[in-house]
Amino acid sequence: MQNLNSDGTDNSYRIAEVQNDVEVTVYNDGTGLVKEIRETNLSSGINDVKFVDVPSLMDVTSLRIKDIDNKAVVLEQNYDYDLISSEKLLEKYIDKNITFVLENGTIKGKLLSIPHTSYGQQYNSYYSAQNSFMLRTEEGIVIINEPIKDIIFAGIPENLATKPTLSVSMDSKSAGKHNIEFDYLTGGMNWNANYVCVLNSEDKKMDMNGWMTISNNAGTTYKNAKLKVVAGDIHRVTPKYDVGVNYNVFTGKSAAPQIKEEGLFEYHLYTIPIRTTLKNNQDKQISFLDNNAININKIFEYDLQYSTNVMVKMKFKNSESNGLGIPLPKGTVRIYKVDSENKLQFLGEDGIQHIPKDEYVSLYVGDAFDIVAEKTENDRKEDKCYSEFEYKVDIRNHKKEDISVSVVEHPCSYCNWKVLKENFKHNKESTSKISWEVPVKGNGNATLTYRVLYLFKNCKYPHPKSI
Template identity: 30%
Template sequence: MKVPLIFSVHLLLLAGLSFAAAGQTPSGAAKSILSGAADRRSLKLVVYNNDLALVNEKRLLRAARGSFELRFQDVGRQIIPASLVLETGGRLTVLEQHYAYNLLTKDRLLESYLGRPVTLERLDPRTNTRERVSGTLLSLAGGTVIRFEDHVEIDPQGTFILPEVPAEFVIQPALTWLVKASASGDCPLEVSYLTRGLSWSCDYVLTLEGGGDKARLAGWVTVNNSSGTDYDGAELSLVAGELNLVQTPPAPGRPEMTMKSFAPQLAARAMGDQMTPEQGFEYYRYHLGRVTSLPNNELKQVELFQPAGLAPRKTYRFEGAGNLYYGPLPSPPGPRQVSVLLEWENGAKNAPGVPLPAGVIRIYERSGDDAPWFLGEDRIGHTPLEEKISIRAGSAFDLLAVEKQIDYRKLSDRLRQVSVEIELTNRKTVEATVEVDEPLPGDWKITENSLPFERLQADRIRFRPKVPAGGKTRVSFTVQVL
């Protein structure tokens, strides 16, 4: 049966495991069974883009008939408690479960000694020897305050010497249940839960060849494990899509996990492995067809697909400023450069011909036997099949544009008439076609235009002038804006 649980997470100090070795809980009320990674029979990870993963694992443990405490170890430190689902195959009945998370840290350990005696070891400047002095820890708010026998010190120098670690602290997370076995023997367990601290991202490498009309696209995914535990021998799937998640405050006492808390290492690439996309619900899942290991505090790269050929189109585009329609403006300070974009359809004619997860595309060019050189990078969103991909590499060095307001008139309290000119300069040795996109506010009407235009959407038009080699072209229009 499947039981959604609110569970208990305990950190078990090695020094305090004598009761477990004896088969008793601390209170001696019931036998205790520990289950760790060695009991795993299978492990599956489904990792999402937004710092979330679904962990599913099956374990086999041997239990005697009757009640006992089950401690399920080797789980992540950032479990979402309410997401837990336990399936026992009818062999076990869950009698009790609760959630307690008190991870051992320096600050929490000191807080547990507030109002209690502590010992401070420090250097005596008079004798240049180390001494131990005892006092009472009064406060940690805004600094350390200790009352010694005849005085009080604020932020004293030295090292705390404490007699013990209180039993309520834990150093390794474990799920804890009080269960009852209907018979002695092997008990299969299947546990599923959501956890933070696992995420993935996608990176692409686009290498231009043959003057830029041909290219090869390679894709890699990077999986980041900062969940607090190792996942060895896992079946790995990655989900691309935007999940709706309810925003809830973090559980009290949950440790803050940031990139500063560890030094990630980039694992070696596993050449030849690819991830197969599979559609499910309204998302795509990319499955790695082998087991892999994800050590804690490590980044691992896996090939999404092998380098595939495609034929990108190079496009030059100038984006109007959009601020010319609200009042008279002075002449612009100088020319602006024109963006260069690479575009193609993500379909059967352009490999890899699979849905592409969101990620960063880095662009390189290789000419002959020369080493490739970096051209720029851009980010794409989740891109289904047969959708256009458009990435901005940078700005064209030899293409310049000057946009200026030629005339501004108020025809009435609400109606304005604006004349605009865009001068394009081409310093190349070949002709260039530049897409000129102009944003227009409110209700508008073009009354004069030097070139035909395309209405892209309600507030945007596009001209496509050809600019001769070493020459200039002007695009002008007059618009009435309400």
């Protein structure tokens, strides 16, 4: 015989809903690690314990449950995620008694079949035995072929849940209050870094603010949680989670809290010093970086592999001497500058990967309006084993000030190559990238000319000027 509460629900199981502590660690790939401690009263012997308000995207295979005081052991665990809906409720009520409220009264009976179309659609346009409700009543089999106003159910079947629930069977050595710890991975959680940079009037220094944007779409809310994030790309055997759509946005205070950063394996772990509530379907932003007067270099670069225009890039070193020197998590960097009326204007944005300390950061801001570059092939010679190309790059500077443009060439990666002649000295950055720094006077022009020899590897007929 079932033990029932005053509202008719079953009280033969224990509810672990008093949350004594919760810690959430969020990763870059859509994964969250949740560590909860919940309180429940257990009797001596076998207990059925239900953990409600668990995420709908929980990875059940990652569950770890234990009694903190080792006074109870877990025998079995089940994750009930078959959530109630009108369609599922009707399916579960086949062969059960049900009541339909029609225009001219009610009809009661045992439900034998439901329409192929979902409940909630109108049935007053077409009726058939395959597209109607079928009941067994005292008078016989009835097919309802008229509009339905309401459907009355006697209750909710045991195998349907109103929200995801973790059911655990535990064997307790003693009766009384128990603290149960359970840890699990869940999908629907993610975080990324967003940076806001403001240039000074000379484009030589910038102020930089960093924000952690943490998304919770796991299907539940974590109240007063200790929050940590991991910067780094972890490997998962299972596919990465789809983070989904975010709805509400919370913006934190502008002052950066003293976030603790530490190494964790080959990653970086950031601990937020204050507890916070992660609501379901919410983006939360927390400031973690606030640095001023960072030295930067503005670079004009002409690289046809990426753009037909002259690109404007900002380069700086992530070093302590330059006001930084901390691991910068991957994210989006947005760059601003104030105008003559001291109003902030948006210049552009670029993405960065994880940047260790003491490494350089290069940001592609946009294309230069007043600088034009054109590349022309002047000559070529080709044979079985080699090719020679001669190019010129004309640069026109319509700005008042003198500039320098970095012209980038990407030589053939499957050839041996050599610069035969040039009017500016090149810099070999790698086997597949060389560059020239070309100075251009204000409102002036400049021309770079160079000739490159390519020798095909393993060729039997070498060129006289072979490398």
